Amino acid sequence: MLPLLSTLIFLPLLGGLITFFSGVNARKTALAVALVELALSLWVLLAHFVPTAGMQLVEDYWWVESLGISYKMGLDGISMALVLLTTVLVPLIILSAFGRDVKSPSLYFGLILLMQSALIGVFASLDGFLFYLFWELALIPIYLICLNWGGENRTRITLKFFIYTLFGSLLMLVAFIWMRAQTANQSFDIDQFYALKLSSDAQSWIFWALFLAFAIKMPVFPFHSWQPDTYTDAPTQGTMLLSGIMLKMGIYGVIRWMLPVLPIGVDTWGLLAASLAVAGIVYASLIAWVQKDFKRLIAYSSIAHVGMIAAAVFTLSTQGLLGSVVQMLSHGVNVVGLFLVADILLHRTGTRDLGQLGGIRSVAPAFATTFIIILLGAVALPLTNGFIGEFMLLSGIFRYNITLASLAGLSVIFGAVYMLRAYRIIMLGEQQSSSATFADLVWNEKAVLYTLVVLIFLFGVYPDPLIRLVGPSVEHLQEVITNAGAATLR
Amino acid sequence: MNTLIALSGLGLMTLFSEIFGFKKIIRPIILIGLLTALVFSVADWNTNQSLFNDMVLVDNYAVAFSTLLIGLTLLWFLLCNNLFFDPVTEVDHSALAVFALIGAVCMTMYSNMIMLFLGIEILSISLYVLAGADKTNLASNEAAIKYFLMGAFATGFLLFGIALTYGATGSFSLAAINTAVSNGPGPNMMMLTAGVLLLLIAMSFKVSAAPFHFWAPDVYQGAPTAVTAFMSTVVKTAAFAAFLRLFSTVFSSNTEVWSSTLWAIAALTILLGNIAAAAQENIKRMLAYSSVAHAGYMLLAILAMNQLAAGALFFYSVAYSLSSLLSFSILLIISQKTGSETISGFRGLFKSNPLLAVLTIVAMLSLAGIPPTAGFFAKYFVFTAALDAGYLGLVILAVAGSLIGVYYYFRPLMAVFTPSSDSQEFSVDKTTVFVLVLLAIASLALGISPRWLTALFS
Numbered sequence: 001m002l003p004l005l006s007t008l009i010f011l012p013l014l015g016g017l018i019t020f021f022s023g024v025n026a027r028k029t030a031l032a033v034a035l036v037e038l039a040l041s042l043w044v045l046l047a048h049f050v051p052t053a054g055m056q057l058v059e060d061y062w063w064v065e066s067l068g069i070s071y072k073m074g075l076d077g078i079s080m081a082l083v084l085l086t087t088v089l090v091p092l093i094i095l096s097a098f099g100r101d102v103k104s105p106s107l108y109f110g111l112i113l114l115m116q117s118a119l120i121g122v123f124a125s126l127d128g129f130l131f132y133l134f135w136e137l138a139l140i141p142i143y144l145i146c147l148n149w150g151g152e153n154r155t156r157i158t159l160k161f162f163i164y165t166l167f168g169s170l171l172m173l174v175a176f177i178w179m180r181a182q183t184a185n186q187s188f189d190i191d192q193f194y195a196l197k198l199s200s201d202a203q204s205w206i207f208w209a210l211f212l213a214f215a216i217k218m219p220v221f222p223f224h225s226w227q228p229d230t231y232t233d234a235p236t237q238g239t240m241l242l243s244g245i246m247l248k249m250g251i252y253g254v255i256r257w258m259l260p261v262l263p264i265g266v267d268t269w270g271l272l273a274a275s276l277a278v279a280g281i282v283y284a285s286l287i288a289w290v291q292k293d294f295k296r297l298i299a300y301s302s303i304a305h306v307g308m309i310a311a312a313v314f315t316l317s318t319q320g321l322l323g324s325v326v327q328m329l330s331h332g333v334n335v336v337g338l339f340l341v342a343d344i345l346l347h348r349t350g351t352r353d354l355g356q357l358g359g360i361r362s363v364a365p366a367f368a369t370t371f372i373i374i375l376l377g378a379v380a381l382p383l384t385n386g387f388i389g390e391f392m393l394l395s396g397i398f399r400y401n402i403t404l405a406s407l408a409g410l411s412v413i414f415g416a417v418y419m420l421r422a423y424r425i426i427m428l429g430e431q432q433s434s435s436a437t438f439a440d441l442v443w444n445e446k447a448v449l450y451t452l453v454v455l456i457f458l459f460g461v462y463p464d465p466l467i468r469l470v471g472p473s474v475e476h477l478q479e480v481i482t483n484a485g486a487a488t489l490r
Numbered sequence: 491m492n493t494l495i496a497l498s499g500l501g502l503m504t505l506f507s508e509i510f511g512f513k514k515i516i517r518p519i520i521l522i523g524l525l526t527a528l529v530f531s532v533a534d535w536n537t538n539q540s541l542f543n544d545m546v547l548v549d550n551y552a553v554a555f556s557t558l559l560i561g562l563t564l565l566w567f568l569l570c571n572n573l574f575f576d577p578v579t580e581v582d583h584s585a586l587a588v589f590a591l592i593g594a595v596c597m598t599m600y601s602n603m604i605m606l607f608l609g610i611e612i613l614s615i616s617l618y619v620l621a622g623a624d625k626t627n628l629a630s631n632e633a634a635i636k637y638f639l640m641g642a643f644a645t646g647f648l649l650f651g652i653a654l655t656y657g658a659t660g661s662f663s664l665a666a667i668n669t670a671v672s673n674g675p676g677p678n679m680m681m682l683t684a685g686v687l688l689l690l691i692a693m694s695f696k697v698s699a700a701p702f703h704f705w706a707p708d709v710y711q712g713a714p715t716a717v718t719a720f721m722s723t724v725v726k727t728a729a730f731a732a733f734l735r736l737f738s739t740v741f742s743s744n745t746e747v748w749s750s751t752l753w754a755i756a757a758l759t760i761l762l763g764n765i766a767a768a769a770q771e772n773i774k775r776m777l778a779y780s781s782v783a784h785a786g787y788m789l790l791a792i793l794a795m796n797q798l799a800a801g802a803l804f805f806y807s808v809a810y811s812l813s814s815l816l817s818f819s820i821l822l823i824i825s826q827k828t829g830s831e832t833i834s835g836f837r838g839l840f841k842s843n844p845l846l847a848v849l850t851i852v853a854m855l856s857l858a859g860i861p862p863t864a865g866f867f868a869k870y871f872v873f874t875a876a877l878d879a880g881y882l883g884l885v886i887l888a889v890a891g892s893l894i895g896v897y898y899y900f901r902p903l904m905a906v907f908t909p910s911s912d913s914q915e916f917s918v919d920k921t922t923v924f925v926l927v928l929l930a931i932a933s934l935a936l937g938i939s940p941r942w943l944t945a946l947f948s
Contacts, residue, residue: 063939063941064940064941064944065941066944067874067944133861133862136860136861136866137861137862140855140860144851144907147904147907148840148907155904155908158904159897159900159904162896162900163893163896163897166860166893166896167893170889170892170893173870174885174886174889177873177874177877178877181877181878
């Protein structure tokens with residue numbers, strides 16, 4: 001039988017290479033590949049995946065046997081959800097670039113597909129080394145995308161981004177190599193990592209090495225300084241990839257590679273980590289409030305949202321973990337929508353400056369409606385997808401620490417305030433000269449935004465399938481954590 | 491033995507080609523000669539023969555490194571065909587390069603101090619001349635003189651070291667010295683210690699480790715770029731092969747004498763090399779300093795001195811040589827087109843020659859040690875070897891050094907994508923493109939499946 005999971009990982013890679021040589025048909029080729037990939041992932045979900053059965057579709061071969069590196073892949077509910085997020089968002093991201101001028105499109109869209117391949121690899125890896133490798137591989141296409149298609153200051157900004165994240169991942173590599181040396185059979189296998197009984201001192205330093213790697217990627221305050229510049233300066237599709245999918249690598253890394261391996265470390269330092277995350281929520285919300293550039297505003301709001309997810313993960317509660325997975329998906333959907341809105345604004349009016357926009361609603365009703373729906377999803381209105389996740393996150397944090405929960409809850413209000421303020425200025429407000437001739441949505445923008453709107457309502461009204469997909473894996477993960485903690489203490 | 495004889499024959503034939511008038515077909519002759527030597531070298535695998543009254547020991551270590559050296563020289567000749575050689579001096583320069591290779595091969599298979607010395611001298615003297623190959627260029631002349639003076643110094647250290655070791659142990663043979671050293675401290679303890687340290691300094695000179703690296707940037711920059719490429723690949727690999735062979739076979743039982751000194755040398759080399767490279771505008775000089783930094787990483791393998799060391803050093807040599815040859819060749823092509831060796835020469839390359847731009851990306855990623863290139867696994871293996879030997883602090887320093895490396899390797903990479911007003915499309919001849927693509931593919935293949943090489947040493 002065909003190795004399904006490997007096909008899922010390497011199909012976009014192959015498609016990306018084909019796209020490199022597809023000349024003028026690059027967009028269509030890339031979209032076709034992404035749609036085939038989406039269909040494949042849905043087929044895997046429906047025909048080959050049982051949410052309650054732990055790791056599935058496992059492929060395990062030696063890669064470099066002498067070093068204990070294996071090609072071990074598998075999916076459980078959590079990783080399946082993130083793979084689906086990737087396969088759903090990438091076609092939308094590609095579609096969002098239709099009708100825009102892109103220089104050397106074959107390279108641009110090929111790189112997006114390479115990125116997708118690496119992202120799925122990250123979510124499916126069950127070997128520490130493989131995980132690290134895909135983690136780095138995801139960095140190269142996005143770096144090139146930002147470097148070649150970014151805005152004015154891209155050279156400086158992308159370099160900062162690259163070095164920042166590389167620094168984090170090298171720490172992760174050192175921690176993994178060290179942990180490998182402690183395993184019984186000198187391997188990077190995740191099960192061997194889970195079976196480790198490390199001393200509490202070792203757990204402490206590994207906690208910080210891994211936390212830095214993951215926190216930079218998310219990013220968590222105070223390791224976020226690369227993020228607003230990079231998000232603002234990257235091309236729209238690059239920003240969507242970064243915020244919609246790539247930052248989830250960090251949270252996923254915490255869930256899969258940190259919590260079960262370092263129960264004592266998390267117990268000792270979790271509160272501090274969660275506090276940093278919550279501090280980031282408040283800090284980013286306040287800065288978002290005063291932003292003039294709409295894209296930058298979304299960038300800061302993204303720090304706030306991710307901070308909430310990160311804080312909930314460290315509570316180790318069912319609701320917190322479940323909520324974090326649900327919210328990762330919701331945030332992915334919403335933030336891609338918001339960045340497309342920012343792109344449309346810039347494309348039509350030549351500016352994203354709130355001061356120069358206004359009164360668009362009257363000339364572009366379809367745009368106005370989809371914008372407000374996506375925005376309400378982002379501020380977690382009930383019946384939208386954002387509400388489900390945010391609610392679970394908050395209740396998870398609440399049981400863990402009331403002070404943190406009230407600070408985090410405050411940010412939900414902040415979020416509503418600055419988002420609605422931005423909407424008021426851009427869409428209502430006084431008609432500005434730049435927006436008098438604002439054209440309403442065209443077909444590809446409609447296709448993307450309407451799909452996102454459907455997803456927002458679907459998971460807002462009926463989140464049950466998602467919870468059934470993720471729930472058993474979260475419970476299993478908690479068992480692993482509890483057992484690991486008990487074993488280490490004994 | 492066949493390898494050395496074939497190479498020596500080739501060298502002599504090349505010299506005579508001018509006299510006997512078959513100069514026109516010298517290129518194919520050199521290629522066929524090198525291929526023959528390559529085959530002879532591979533055929534020696536697992537034979538483990540001792541030759542010339544124990545002067546030479548052809549073990550697998552020697553075979554692996556000499557095969558690499560011959561292969562690199564072959565690729566170098568293919569690349570240089572149209573870029574470096576001109577009709578007047580072609581024969582002399584080719585012969586010198588072949589002679590340098592003979593020295594390099596001796597340095598991988600010696601089992602006697604005399605042979606080590608001979609190898610180093612054969613290599614060095616050829617190179618002093620090659621560094622000055624561009625006779626009309628002042629910088630090239632300066633490089634030759636500087637290289638010669640510094641090389642002579644290092645030779646002095648080497649000879650003193652050999653003499654003192656001989657005085658303490660009574661032999662030039664590595665096996666006999668090893669027996670004497672592992673018998674524990676004898677009456678001539680001081681003499682041996684001084685000998686080991688002098689040898690350490692001499693070898694550090696040859697591999698351009700700090701603080702004995704001062705010649706390297708000037709010589710690398712002043713010499714013709716093709717010669718620099720030869721120095722940073724063949725010469726560097728040979729020097730490291732000799733370094734590890736000497737210290738792992740002879741001085742592995744008295745590591746306490748030299749390991750802390752080498753620790754300091756490695757740390758200093760990594761720091762100085764990387765920091766100085768980050769400040770360069772001239773790409774050639776940047777690559778020269780980066781070569782110093784890479785020497786620092788490779789020293790980790792020698793310091794580790796465990797069963798991983800040889801494999802790690804070999805993999806590193808392969809990976810570094812591939813990407814170094816690639817980047818110097820690209821630089822050579824670009825500087826011939828634009829007349830500039832600075833970073834501005836790379837501007838707009840993505841427009842003017844996309845293939846060369848992609849090759850630049852591969853080369854820089856590999857030098858910076860980013861997966862999926864060979865450079866990543868090279869660093870990985872060396873760092874693992876050092877970690878296994880307990881050098882955690884030095885590895886962390888090396889990781890920090892590689893981060894600085896990312897900064898300066900990415901500058902040409904970014905320049906490639908920067909639009910430039912005066913970039914015109916240009917093409918490169920087919921052989922060169924073929925070899926360059928081959929190098930890039932090899933870099934990527936080793937980055938994806940390092941097993942092909944690591945299997946050799948396990």
